[in-house]
Amino acid sequence: MPHGRNQHADHETYRKFEQEGLLFDDPRSLSWAGQDWGRLVTRPPLAVLRPRTAEDVAAFARFAAEQSCPLVPRAEGHSSAGQAQAAGGFVVDTRALDAVHEIGADRIVVGAGARWSRVLAETLPRGLTPPVLTDYLELSVGGTLSVGGIGGATQHHGLQVDTVLSLDVVTPDGELVTCSADQHADLFDNVRAGYGKYGIIVSATIRLIPAHTRARRYQLYYDDLSVFLADQRRLLAAGCFDYLEGQVDLTDDGTNRYQLELASFYSDQPPRRCADALAELAYHRGSEEIEETTYFEFLDRLADAERMLREAGLWDQCHPWLNLFLPDSQAESIVAGAVKDLVPADIGEGGFILVYPFHAGKVTAPRLELPDEPVVFLFAVDRESSCDDKATTQRMLIANELIHDHATAAGATTYLGAPVAAAPGSQPPVLS
Ligand SMILES: Cc1cc2nc3c(=O)[nH]c(=O)nc-3n(C[C@H](O)[C@H](O)[C@H](O)COP(=O)(O)OP(=O)(O)OC[C@H]3O[C@@H](n4cnc5c(N)ncnc54)[C@H](O)[C@@H]3O)c2cc1C
Structure with a gap:
């Protein structure tokens, strides 16, 4: 790498890292590190460190601290608002x-750069699984432990950060x-859900539990938000399903459907323990879809969606995402206000809306800021827009801001960081 490209390049330590082939400032590396899944914020760093060991990270961190230079960890870059970028x-x-x-x-003790699919590839053959997995x-392990890591098993075990036994930082x-x-303990508490600001996780010890081999997945449909949320609360209290999530399905005629997604994991016979709870639910009888899969197929169910979105060219588009934690008492009015009059074009072909509850008491990581109520809902309005269509992207960002401001005024908190702000002077949304 030629010298002089940034003000640190002549420093002896910098040169040493460069000579060892660990520092990169070629256009491809800078563009990789300056961009993320959201494609809304672009801030290339001065250079990218590709460490071989934890000691490499520590030695370079000492150098960056001496130079008063930001040092930001990044793995898969699935952030949506530049959280893993390091301008300057x-x-x-x-x-x-x-x-x-x-x-x-x-x-399991695993490096922070490992993806959760790799963790499962190691644990499942031994009949073990992490208690909570993201959808x-x-x-990466480091990426989700730095934000929280929520999924359908959070109702039982908290977020992924609540299942960590120790961290090397x-x-x-x-x-x-x-x-x-x-x-x-202070460092442990700050680093979990600390967005990489309090240290770089180099490896994590994660609790494992026995894994079942099969999953029975239920998708149940509702027309009425209030009935849908009431059934989610009932199932949360019953605690009989291993997995509990839900989605808002938008339609072109402006009527929403609400999809309850449940799963039971088992190894021999499908469990009977949820039969009573299912019988009491008020979903549209006859609308239910029930599917049997392996446990891993269930966990990996987004792999097909990813393939399809990639083929359609939608995976690499802009993603104006908004993720909130809602207090139970306000969940219905916030969700109803946010999805009223929405049609599919308002969230884009690759967009989706998630709503599901969990017990706040299961969450022990102190950096995760939750509304002060026993039951909290994740509410994710995750939109996709063509990056070439700046007007639509801006409209989506403003629509997210409006929901965010209204929800936080009603006691909601943000998850995955604050949403990207729309450009000043952008027109407010004319929602379809
Ligand atoms: C398709 C998709 C589905 C998703 N589904 C879920 C879901 O079901 N549940 C959920 O909770 N989230 C979900 N997310 C969000 C995801 O958990 C976060 O964006 C997560 O941070 C991404 O991990 P990453 O490896 O891509 O991290 P990056 O984007 O590389 O980094 C994210 C943040 O973590 C920090 N960080 C990264 N590595 C480390 C480290 N080793 N030590 C300290 N800090 C570090 C970064 O500095 C940054 O602040 C989803 C995202 C996408 C794109």
């Missing part, structure tokens, strides 16, 4: 730190520290 600083590409260090009867498995001043609830 360095990005640490953690993807190579993906080794499985140890696996035991109740835990999409190609996210490089602190901003370049110390490599092992932290847990008993050891350097």
Whole structure:
């Protein structure tokens, strides 16, 4: 790499990293690190560090601290608002730190750059699984532990950050520290859901539980939001399904359908324990879709959607995403206000809307800011727009801002960071 491209390039430590082939400032690396899934914020760093070991990260962190330069970890870059970017600083590409260090009867020690699909590839043959998985498995361990990591099993186990036993972290001043609830607890509490600001996770020890081999998945449909939410609350209280989520399905005629998604995991016979709970639900009888799959097929169900979106050219478009935690008492009015009059074009072909509840008491990681009520709903309005169509993208950003401002005034909190703001002077949305 030629010198002089940034003000740090002549420094002895910088040159040492460069000579070892760990620092990159070629256009491809800078553009990779300056962009993310959202494609709404672009801020290339000065250079990208591709460490081989935790010690590389620590040594470079000491250098960055000395130079007062931002140092930001990034793995799969599925952020939507530039969270893993480092303008005027360095990005640490953690993807190579993906080794499985140890696996035991109740835990796995894995590098922060490993994706959850890799974790499962190690644990499932041993009959074990992480308690909570995100809907999409190609996210990194470090990436989801830095935000929270929510999924349909959160109702039972909290978020992924609540299932971590300990972390190896490089602190901003370049110390490599092992932290847990008993050891350097402040660091442990700050790093989980800390968006990479309090240290770089280099490896994580994650709790494992016995895995079933099969899943029975139910999709049940409702026309009425109030009835749908009431059934979600009833199922949360019953706790008999292993997985509980839900979606708003928009239609062109402006009528919404609400889809309850449930799953039971089993190994021999499908469990009978939820039969009573199912019988009491008020979904449209006859609308139900029931599917039997392997446990892994169920967890990996977004892989097909990803393939289709990639083929349709929608995966790499702009993603104005909004993710909120709603207090139970306000959930219905916030969701009703947000989805009223929405049609599919308002969220784009690759967009989706999720709504599902969990017990706030299951969440122990203190950095996760939740509304102060026992039951909280995740509400995600995740839109997709052509990056060439700037007017539509701006309209979506403003629509998200309106929902965000209204919801937070009613006690909601943001998840995955604040949504990207629309450009000043953009026109308010004329919702279809
Ligand atoms: C298709 C899709 C589906 C998703 N589904 C879910 C879901 O079901 N549930 C859910 O909770 N989220 C979901 N997300 C959001 C996702 O969890 C976050 O965006 C997550 O941060 C992405 O992980 P990543 O490896 O891409 O992280 P990156 O985008 O690379 O980084 C994200 C953040 O984590 C920090 N970070 C990354 N690595 C480390 C590290 N080693 N140490 C410290 N900080 C680090 C970064 O600095 C940044 O702030 C989804 C995202 C997409 C695109």
